[in-house]
Amino acid sequence: MQAPAQFLARSALQSMIDALAARGYRVIGPQVRDGAIVYADLAQVNDLPQGWRDAQEPSSYRLTHSDNVRCFAWANGPQAIKPHLFAAQEPLWRAIQTDDGFRVEAVEPDVRPLAFIGVRACDLSALALQDRVFLGGPFVDPYYAARGTEMLLIAVHCSHAAATCFCASTGDGPRAGAGFDLALSELEEGFVLEVGSAAGRGIAALLPLTVASAQQIQAAQTQVEAAAQSQTRTLPSRNLRDLLFANLDHPRWDDVAARCLSCGNCTLVCPTCFCHAESEVTALNGKETLHQREWDSCFSAGHGYIHGFQVRPETKHRYRQWLTHKLGSWHEQFGRSGCVGCGRCIAWCPVGIDLTEEAHAITGETGHDE
Amino acid sequence: MSRAMRELILGRVRPGAAVTFFCLPKRNVTKEKGTPFAGPHYGGFPALLAKPGGCATRAIRCAATRSDSARRLPPARLRYSAARRGPNYVAVFTMHTNPYLPHVARIVERRQDAPTIFTLRLAFEDAAMQRQYRFQPGQFNMLYLYGVGEVAISIVSDPEEETMFDHTIRVVGRVTEGLAKLAPGDRVGIRGPYGRGWPLAAAVGKNVLIVTGGLGCAPVVSVIRYVMRRRADYGKLTIIQGVKHSADLIYRLQYEDWARAPDTTVLIAANASAGPWPWHVGPVTELITQAHVAPDSSVAMMCGPEGMMIAAAKILLQHGLGEDRIYFSTERNMHCALGHCGHCQFGGKFVCRNGPVFDYSEIKELLGIRGF
Ligand SMILES: Cc1cc2nc3c(=O)[nH]c(=O)nc-3n(C[C@H](O)[C@H](O)[C@H](O)COP(=O)(O)OP(=O)(O)OC[C@H]3O[C@@H](n4cnc5c(N)ncnc54)[C@H](O)[C@@H]3O)c2cc1C
Ligand code: SF4
Ligand code: SF4
Ligand code: FES
Numbered sequence: 001m002q003a004p005a006q007f008l009a010r011s012a013l014q015s016m017i018d019a020l021a022a023r024g025y026r027v028i029g030p031q032v033r034d035g036a037i038v039y040a041d042l043a044q045v046n047d048l049p050q051g052w053r054d055a056q057e058p059s060s061y062r063l064t065h066s067d068n069v070r071c072f073a074w075a076n077g078p079q080a081i082k083p084h085l086f087a088a089q090e091p092l093w094r095a096i097q098t099d100d101g102f103r104v105e106a107v108e109p110d111v112r113p114l115a116f117i118g119v120r121a122c123d124l125s126a127l128a129l130q131d132r133v134f135l136g137g138p139f140v141d142p143y144y145a146a147r148g149t150e151m152l153l154i155a156v157h158c159s160h161a162a163a164t165c166f167c168a169s170t171g172d173g174p175r176a177g178a179g180f181d182l183a184l185s186e187l188e189e190g191f192v193l194e195v196g197s198a199a200g201r202g203i204a205a206l207l208p209l210t211v212a213s214a215q216q217i218q219a220a221q222t223q224v225e226a227a228a229q230s231q232t233r234t235l236p237s238r239n240l241r242d243l244l245f246a247n248l249d250h251p252r253w254d255d256v257a258a259r260c261l262s263c264g265n266c267t268l269v270c271p272t273c274f275c276h277a278e279s280e281v282t283a284l285n286g287k288e289t290l291h292q293r294e295w296d297s298c299f300s301a302g303h304g305y306i307h308g309f310q311v312r313p314e315t316k317h318r319y320r321q322w323l324t325h326k327l328g329s330w331h332e333q334f335g336r337s338g339c340v341g342c343g344r345c346i347a348w349c350p351v352g353i354d355l356t357e358e359a360h361a362i363t364g365e366t367g368h369d370e
Numbered sequence: 371m372s373r374a375m376r377e378l379i380l381g382r383v384r385p386g387a388a389v390t391f392f393c394l395p396k397r398n399v400t401k402e403k404g405t406p407f408a409g410p411h412y413g414g415f416p417a418l419l420a421k422p423g424g425c426a427t428r429a430i431r432c433a434a435t436r437s438d439s440a441r442r443l444p445p446a447r448l449r450y451s452a453a454r455r456g457p458n459y460v461a462v463f464t465m466h467t468n469p470y471l472p473h474v475a476r477i478v479e480r481r482q483d484a485p486t487i488f489t490l491r492l493a494f495e496d497a498a499m500q501r502q503y504r505f506q507p508g509q510f511n512m513l514y515l516y517g518v519g520e521v522a523i524s525i526v527s528d529p530e531e532e533t534m535f536d537h538t539i540r541v542v543g544r545v546t547e548g549l550a551k552l553a554p555g556d557r558v559g560i561r562g563p564y565g566r567g568w569p570l571a572a573a574v575g576k577n578v579l580i581v582t583g584g585l586g587c588a589p590v591v592s593v594i595r596y597v598m599r600r601r602a603d604y605g606k607l608t609i610i611q612g613v614k615h616s617a618d619l620i621y622r623l624q625y626e627d628w629a630r631a632p633d634t635t636v637l638i639a640a641n642a643s644a645g646p647w648p649w650h651v652g653p654v655t656e657l658i659t660q661a662h663v664a665p666d667s668s669v670a671m672m673c674g675p676e677g678m679m680i681a682a683a684k685i686l687l688q689h690g691l692g693e694d695r696i697y698f699s700t701e702r703n704m705h706c707a708l709g710h711c712g713h714c715q716f717g718g719k720f721v722c723r724n725g726p727v728f729d730y731s732e733i734k735e736l737l738g739i740r741g742f
Contacts, residue, residue: 092470095516101476101495101557102516106468137723139469139708245717248739275712278705282517289517291470293705296713303713305703307542317741325715332718 006204007212009190010069014045016117016154019206025115025152028084030077035063037077039084042117049074056162056343058352072118072186075162076342080123080271081116085147086130089294092143092278096288107290109143115152119180121173122165124155125340126271128179132334133274152199155180159223161230164343166356169234172340174227185220192220233346233356235327235339236365243363244328248320252361257316259351264297266345266355267322272330272338277302298322327359469708472514472559473499478534480554484620486541488550489526491534492560505529507592508567508699508727512707513537513549514559521545522704522722524589525563528599538588564707565726568593569697573669577605579661581682583612583654583674589699589726590673598631605668607634608661612654612678616643637661654678658685665690671727673699680738683730693731700726700733717742 008016020027021043029042032049042048048071055062056075063074091107131148134141158165158174167173176183181200184191192212195201212220267273277296282289296303298321304311312318330338339355346354359365479491494500505511505525514520527536541550552558570593578597582590597604609628613619619638629636637657638649650657655678663670663686670686672679676698683696700721702714707722714721717736719728736742 093468093472095472095514095559097516100555101474102559103474104471104559106471134710137709139710141708141710142468142470241718245735248741274710276705277711277713278520280517280519291514293711296711298712303703306701311702312741314741320741321715324717329715329718333720 005212005217006193006209007190007216008184008193008207008209010188011190012208013048013071013191015207016203017042017045019203020115020117020152022206023115023203024113026112027115027117028081029117030072030074032063036061037063037074038079039077039081039116039118045071048072048118053160054162056164056347058164058346058354059349060352061347069188070159070186072156072184073160075158075160075165076120076122076344078269078344078348080126080342080344081119082126082130082271084114084116085127085151086134086144086274086276087147089292090143091290091292094288094290106142109146113151114147115154117154117156119153119155119176120158120342121155121176122167122340122342123271124153124176124179125167125170125172126342127153129272129330129334129336129338129340130274136334152203153180153182154200155183155196157183157185157220157224158227159186161227162343162347164233164346165231165341166233166235166343167341168228168231169237170337170339170341171237175224185224187216187219187223192216233343233354235337235341235356235359236363238365239331239337240359240363240365241328241331243365244324244359247362247364248324250362252358253316253320255361256319256353256358257314259353260315260319261350262299262315262318263350264299265348265350266353267297267299268295269344269348270326271342271344272326272340273297275303298325323355323358323362326355469561470706472512472520472561474557475560477552477554477556477558480552483538486550487538487620488541489536489538490549490552490558491527491536492558493534494560495557500534501532503532503535503563505535505563506567507570507596508589509563509565510589510707510726511535511537511560511562511564512704513539513545514561515545515548515552516557516559518548519545520559520561520705521549522564522701522707524592524699524726526588526592526595528595538591540588561707564722566724568596568671568699568727569669569729570596573671574603575605575667577664577668578607579663579668579670579686580607580609581612581654581658581670581672581674581679582610583678584614584618587673587699590671593671594628598628598634601632605633607631608637609635610637610639610654610657610661610682612639612641612657612674614641616640616645616647616649635661653681655681655685658682658689663689663691665692665695669695669697671697671699676700676738683737687730693734694729696730698728698730698733700728 017027027042028039030037030049031040031047032052037049050071051066051068052074053064054074055064093104093106095102095104134144155176157176161174180196182204183194183196195204275296275298276293278291278293280289280291299318312321326338474495475492476495477490478493481489483489506529510522510524512520513523523537523539525535526538539546539549541547580590580594594609597607625636628634637660639652639654639657640647641653643651668691670691672682679698686696702716702721704714704722705711709720709723719725
């Protein structure tokens with residue numbers, strides 16, 4: 001049933017960007033900006049992070065360059081594709097004064113179809129989770145939904161995991177399993193290509209493909225396996241919900257709270273965090289006001305505020321909310337853990353708190369449970 | 371045939387409505403047992419249901435039309451979208467009003483109940499919307515004050531009243547202070563109703579015990595009025611109110627009024643009192659024993675400070691009342707009321723969606739634990 005894997009020569013990669021643009025997509029791909037890899041508008045193959053590698057450790061993210069021809073020999077940057085669908089800040093509606101009161105008008109999001117190149121396996125899992133949050137409940141978020149309109153996803157299986165990655169233990173990577181339209185494995189000479197959907201097949205038909213050789217398919221397989229093998233961090237693969245909630249008094253919460261700055265970086269880089277705050281911005285003319293939303297974090301003071309009472313006054317409460325939600329109550333809410341093993345919260349934590357370590361300490365679970 | 375489907379065929383989309391096409395993997399939908407994609411705001415097409423947990427994972431890859439304009443949406447377009455995905459996908463469409471948009475309502479009447487408590491009687495500007503508006507006691511609306519913000523406020527009027535709905539509001543901060551300054555004729559924005567209300571249908575035929583603490587608790591006032599109007603449907607009604615100081619008791623006349631109703635007992639406790647005080651002095655929990663709860667035929671509904679509710683629940687449990695017969699109305703920070711913004715989380719529960727009314731068994735694990 002599976003169509004034979006195909007091959008796209010490195011020299012023909014531009015044809016993929018062109019084909020997507022010709023189909024009316026706004027093409028988004030990885031690029032180096034301010035010392036990190038980010039997903040931004042992509043017109044040229046030359047803008048891809050060719051020769052760049054990322055070195056990630058707790059509280060550290062560094063890029064290094066070499067003359068390697070590969071464009072995807074890195075794990076990830078501070079953001080997955082989340083900001084392109086769930087915007088960090090966006091207007092929702094405006095209220096306009098009228099003679100006898102006001103009227104309300106929705107602010108329409110830009111719905112030009114997006115095509116992403118270089119999406120990671122963990123990003124795809126995170127996307128599926130955010131879909132559950134914004135589309136899966138009784139209320140559909142029309143802003144998030146509109147950006148997903150006709151979206152096309154071209155994944156690249158990871159060949160170079162970072163030291164902070166642990167997607168193999170959460171089951172989310174390094175190979176993209178589902179949810180892509182096309183998936184690429186990058187080799188020196190080019191890309192082994194798999195089709196994941198009818199829309200992907202439509203794009204593949206526009207590319208100068210050849211049949212991938214057995215060696216190429218094998219090499220692609222070997223490198224993704226090596227990326228999985230190289231991972232040293234793990235999360236216990238079982239549902240930690242009950243263990244976490246049985247350990248709300250564990251002394252480790254005080255221990256981690258003494259290190260945590262309550263800055264919220266972990267929640268802002270996490271591809272599955274969905275918390276946001278709404279607020280008003282009054283226009284200068286005083287005749288209308290904009291209702292907007294922006295990302296919020298359970299580490300912020302406003303998150304747990306109710307008049308005259310702070311639900312989470314201490315850092316300990318906030319870290320405990322983050323971890324018990326991410327690895328625990330997500331199961332109740334959305335049917336699985338909220339962690340896809342991308343490691344961002346470890347690298348971007350200014351003091352290097354490692355949630356895998358905290359989870360092991362608090363639950364007493366080892367990583368390799370048989 | 372769903373209304374949305376009919377409107378689709380007729381080529382009419384309600385103004386302000388958005389239509390979203392979902393392209394779902396076939397394995398995620400079912401025609402038999404499942405959750406409808408439709409809530410009050412949705413129409414499904416065709417009669418497909420989401421398998422538990424299977425809805426909308428990687429769902430939206432098709433089209434969403436722009437709101438505000440009525441346009442023809444040929445069903446062929448749906449099938450085309452689904453077909454583009456491949457044979458294992460099916461098109462589902464939902465039509466819904468943008469759930470983030472408030473609707474303008476007019477203040478018909480304003481009543482000052484106490485120095486910091488007032489009631490607004492409201493009606494939607496759109497008469498059709500007002501006619502269609504339905505809610506359950508214990509549910510709440512998001513009230514928007516122009517230029518200032520939105521707050522969660524319970525609906526206290528009777529659900530059968532069709533021309534208006536009431537909110538009783540206590541001034542505590544920015545939005546509520548601003549709302550207090552409005553006069554009849556002024557406009558506010560309303561979204562709702564949201565959440566799960568009191569179990570009034572399940573309580574039919576049973577004794578109803580109300581326990582509240584603090585300054586006038588709006589959510590239980592809706593229950594009391596509901597039961598009063600349908601006195602024959604319920605057994606004994608016992609209202610227990612606790613206040614810190616006798617001077618804090620508002621609605622004093624109201625309580626005296628209720629106390630005179632048939633088969634109704636009103637018990638009030640103040641931790642401290644001054645002046646003539648005909649009621650109990652001491653913690654409110656001491657009154658529960660006096661209430662003679664019949665465990666097999668009673669339902670308790672509570673609202674107020676969490677510490678008080680927990681203490682009261684413990685005593686009720688000792689009296690043999692089942693965990694699923696003790697209900698709490700809870701409060702957490704709220705922004706969206708749609709289950710999207712995360713602020714109202716109480717462990718795994720979203721207070722806006724799964725609550726605000728919970729039975730004891732649902733939330734006991736985290737009750738009283740600081741930080742949730
Ligand atoms: C389900 C529910 C039903 C409610 N019903 C009523 C009611 O019938 N009558 C009434 O007077 N009050 C009710 N409240 C409380 C009411 O929402 C708050 O008093 C109000 O949000 C305070 O807003 P503020 O701007 O005046 O105060 P501020 O202290 O200035 O609040 C700033 C912001 O914090 C948040 N916030 C503060 N307190 C609360 C709170 N208690 N709950 C949720 N968010 C809060 C809001 O986003 C608010 O805009 C209810 C709350 C909930 C969750
Ligand atoms: S919790 Fe950390 S490792 Fe897990 S998905 Fe979020 S940022 Fe990535
Ligand atoms: S509560 Fe905290 S951990 Fe959970 S989604 Fe919100 S910000 Fe992320
Ligand atoms: S109030 Fe936003 S999730 Fe409940």
